[in-house]
Amino acid sequence: MIRPMTESTTTFDPVELLGERFLAAIAAVAPGVGEGADPMISGSKRAELGDFQSNAAMPLAKRLGMKPRELAGAIVEKLDVADLCEPVTEADIAGPGFINLRLRADALAGLLARMDAPELGMPAPAEPRTIVVDLCGVNLAKQMHVGHLRATVIGDTLARVFERLGEKVIRQNHVGDWGLPIAMVTRKLQAEAGAGRLDLEALTLDELDRLYKLAQFECAGQGKGLAIVEKFGLGPKIEAELSAKHAEAMEHLAGAKATLVALQAHEPGVYAVWKRIYEVTMGACLEACGRLHTRITEAANAGESSYSEELRGVVEDLVARGVAEESDGALVVRLDAAGDGGIAEPCLIRKSDGGFLYATTDMAAVRRRVRTLGADRVIYTVDARQGLHFRQVFAAARKAGYATKPGASGPSVLEHAAFGMVLGEDGRPFKTRSGENVKLGDLLDEAVERAARTVAEKNPELGEGERREIAEAVGIAALKYADLSGERIKDYVFSFDRMLAFEGNTGPYLLYALVRTRSVFRKALEAGVALDYADAPIVIGHPAEKALALELLRYPSAVRGVAAALEPMRLCGYLYGLAGAYSSFYDSCHVLKAESEGLRRSRLRLCALTARVLADGLETLGLPTVERM
């Protein structure tokens, strides 16, 4: 279906359009002051007062030393909105100076027609910016768990939002694939394989996860315990026992450090084992990412190991340029100056034993992302506990010039899109009864399993294959939506019952609303109703039609709101409102049995537009959708 594109470049958002008109009126009333004023247009909270309102008169009156109601009157007098609104009179000025506006039905219809174009009001920008999104953040040899769910889902959704807005997005999976912990498990695997207790080719992630924990345990020293024993004189026997354990652990640790050195030198035997760990872990990770309906692929892999060759150069560069300095044998970047961010804690980039730290890797990552990949904005979807770390790294990177693109006048934007913890229903961190992390795969399975039960119950006539497909989509959508629909920074309580309740603000509710838009067209086909609605004049009569129309027009601003605040919740809230408006409309405005053919065609067009916005919005959020459920 091809429609003329001529009008699609202009906005159909009443807030923007009215803003322009108000700005002109304000400028006419207060020359020299009004030009930069904020027209303060917003949707009316109370439908009986109007559709939109401007609150501009109050703050402006203060600056001009006028009475706000008088200023409001003057603005209304200069206001030219006859083509958009019902006549605005003195009676529409309320309270201290609110100006209430009612959209004309024909204007509303015209705006909707303008929206009804392929890009739905979000044309690609002439010069896309480059946005790097750091997401997923898995560690080698460890099972993915509910914490990775947030980093993966929120990060991918933010990436999708920028993609929808036409920006160039580069996903970066900063895999924890390097350093001493990885060397520990590599060494452990070598030993197990060497002793014939392990077939590396048949290695599973479960086994890897177990050996990782074992290696960690073996290398854990008893220093603290020994100190306590000595301090309180708990006896030579216990001291000897602990000493022996400690010595053993130190031996393991020394072995791990040697393995790390071998790994860094790409010594073939060690490297081959590491490579195997990498393959097994990333295979499982990418499978989970696929099942989660994300666009995270192998191309996003940019693990810590990929920076290992750059760390020495980073540190040397920082020292040479006087950005880093020595302190107690370590190298630090001081950030306490007001111009550096005023952070009391310095950023450590090299230990006194010469080893690098994760801040060193992150400095190298900022440098690559901004200076090589050309990021205008780098977004880190990492849990909130890393707040200080990122404040330090960002400040240090800016100080070092790593955050500035070659030739750019100022640094790119570095942002930590921090998210809260996932809690169990007891309010404590989400774990199994035995205190283990819940495996991500198990979590997905249970969501899908529960969804399958409900689908079978609600729609028993579906075939086995379709039912399973629908359950997969519904379960995943429910899980992701639960993660996306709250404020990012807050901890959230994980509850299968709530996310899969299929009522209220849930993923399944949105999917259901989309299904209901689509079923109208299936039924129309069955009934032989002509689907010639594409250019049908839109008729806005019923209050439910009007509410739906107003909701539809807000779509682009909702998506842009997510990009600005990095809050997927905004789009969730918008879609929930749209789904609700559609449900009310669906209930009170029959489409196929509309009173006239004109009205039916108008409503079909409204349904089609709603379906497209819902589908586009769900795809932007990254929720899988279904035709029936």
Place this chain on the structure above:
RNA sequence: GCCCCCGUAGCUCAGCUGGAUAGAGCAGCGGACUUCUAAUCCGCAGGUCGCAGGUUCGAAUCCUGCCGGGGGUGCCA
């Protein structure tokens, strides 16, 4: 000690740059299906916005102090 985040209805959460009577959902109560999927819709009830000051014509929102909860804090990642 210092720093950061959170505190809104019984529960889970919204409330965008300060704006009119603080909104949803769940749970509770009451209605609406021979009619496009009732996984829905409509209505009722439910709140000293943690507390106390301050700024303002106007504060859940901004500032200060306190209380409660969580997290972080120089050589782990």
